[in-house]
Amino acid sequence: MKDFSVDKIRNIGLIGHGGVGKTSLGDALLFSMGEVNRLGKIDDGSTVSDYHPDEIERKISIVTALLHGVWHDWKINILDTPGYFDFIGDMKCVLRVTDLAIVVVSGVEGIEVGTEQVVEFADFYGIPRLFFVNRMDNEHVHYDQVIDSIQQRYGNGVVVFHFPVNPGEGFNKIVDLISMKLLTFESGDKGEVTVSDIPEELLEKAKNMRNRIVEAAAESDDQLLENYFETESLSDEQLIMGLRKGIYQRTIIPVLCGSAAKNYGMKQLLDVIGNFGPSPSDFEQIEAIDSEKGEPVTRKVSDNESLSCLVFKTISETHIGELSLVRVYSGTLSSGAEVLNSSQKHGERIGQIYLLNGKNRKEIGNLKAGDIGALVKLKQTSTGDTLCDKRNPIVLDRIQFPEPVLSVAIRPKSRSDEEKISDGLHILHDEDPSFHAVMDPELHQTIISGQGELHLSVIIKRLKDRFGVEVDEERPKIPYRETITSNADEKYRHKKQTGGAGQFAEVWMRIEPLNRGEGFQFDNAIKGGAISAVYIPSVEKGVKQVLESGPLAGYKVVDVKAIVYDGKEHPVDSKDIAFQVAGREVFKQCVLNARPILLEPIYDLEVKVPEECMGDVMGDLSGRRGKIMGMDAKGHFQIIKAKVPLAELDRYATTLRSLTSGRGLHSRSFSHYEPVPKEYEAKIIAEAKAKKEKETA
Ligand SMILES: Nc1nc2c(ncn2[C@@H]2O[C@H](COP(=O)(O)OP(=O)(O)OP(=O)(O)O)[C@@H](O)[C@H]2O)c(=O)[nH]1
Ligand SMILES: [Mg+2]
Structure with a gap:
């Protein structure tokens, strides 16, 4: 390939809601540039961009694909992103490096949830945008309605560059408002056009729309605007300059249309990208x-x-x-x-x-x-x-990856895969930072988190295909805590006399509840040397073993103060291990006698939902034992703040998507621990007991 100077390079990203035709468009662009000699089709798995076996099988994009070709003097790099929410991480990577976002919209469905989201991200990165209304050949296309909604949503900067004459099944004509010609697409998939004059009945409409383009170009530059006021027109060079500047400044958002499946409108799109699209050197x-x-x-x-x-x-x-x-x-x-x-x-x-x-x-x-x-x-x-x-x-600047919204626990089917799985997960995270994996040392579970069920199932499949590790999915365990609600006082004597040297230790202990979050305190209140100072750390060590795995259900014990205040020792048989055992046992007894309870983690949840879905989402949250803390309006959305037990949040992202047709988003962070309601507590304790019995059986 020949060398291209930087001003001749165009980096475009194809973004949009799932299934609108981004990949088909990418392939049609390649075909139009002569990079491939046949038009790829999603339905027979022949596109250049969706080459992965999973993509061919599911007929959706999963991984960003890089494509490139030459159109006239320009080298055009195309990044085709997946539209499915689960792969939003890829879209963020692409937006970080593209100079023009091609927002593909279906001419049948119009603006969809995914459209709103990708445009928001493109805005966040300050990337110029262009709308491409696809599927003009579909019998149910509503071109005018779609244009109205794009204009309403994205304002005056939205400028139509060409319009379809006969949208729907027989679609094959557009009026190009830059050249002011009628273009008729020839049958076949070559995208060739016959150029002719605009028919009389469309001329007035075309002139008005063309004026809007010229005005927008003039408005993008003070000097041009002055010229325009004087002469009421712009030269071709001035028009190009004004449009380029307006698009680059994001005051102009061009709208084009066509059919990726039929390869209609691709060359026109390439011309616009080349003539008016920003080059990397525009970003000074x-x-x-x-x-x-x-x-x-x-x-x-x-x-x-x-x-x-x-x-x-x-x-x-x-x-x-x-x-x-x-x-x-x-x-x-x-x-x-x-x-x-x-x-x-x-x-x-x-x-x-x-x-x-x-x-x-x-x-x-x-x-x-x-x-x-x-x-x-x-x-x-x-x-x-x-x-x-x-x-x-x-x-x-690094890429800002989305925080995970959904977690599952996985366990290798074969024990010998433990090491392979951790290496594999590490590599997968490096490649896709919107996916996270941790080995939770407290819960002894490997937790993987990502953007949705499909994202995680693709990851699990990769673990198998690439690293040869098969796993079972489990529900992530909840890190409950055990604590006490009253004081208790106990003694314990540990005495062992088998064969040679014996063991002896006696510990008297008192325990008291601490405030939530205070953790653990240990006090030595021994007077007169009933237990020698050297054995006190042994007692504490024994207590700490119980802190790691409480007597109620095996969870960590928190917010307790333990005071050793008396005891006995034996000149020969007392030793470190004996005091550890006595410390452990007396503390266990104390906890069981101090009206122990379970605490559960409560999370702060922030849920963004469209107004019309508020009722459903709130109802669902209260069904999850959630407490609503407040609500805020943000445009057409409501932000609900709530505190919800973690135990009730399993796969919440999936439920929220279905309650809001995909428009709801949520984020969460740990808030505090609270007592588990009695009816749930009994069940958790019973489950823990059953599990322990099974393990020791
Ligand atoms: N009739 C018609 N069908 C189209 C057109 N463009 C795409 N399709 C069909 O729409 C379906 C989805 O197309 P894709 O190109 O995979 O859409 P996508 O936006 O890349 O999908 P994701 O990457 O999964 O978000 C396929 O069956 C295409 O054949 C079009 O212009 N007209
Ligand atoms: Mg695709």
């Missing part, structure tokens, strides 16, 4: 942090600057190997170069560099500022790391 400089001095620094987007690039995605599949997708921000990344991973502070040697079209790769010697490509995965580099020139170390 990149802000970063000098990784040695910790101070903000800037870099120009230019091949001549020192190197900085961001690894924004790791792909690792058996049939394509391990690759890191990388965007170069400044300088040139060359194969064989020694660079610094400034995020993790170690050197790396760059291996082969590739351009990708899905799983197909083309090796290249280097990748220049503004461009996107793939590297053979570096040993110690993870998603989100910066690679840079050793002499000028900087760290680029």
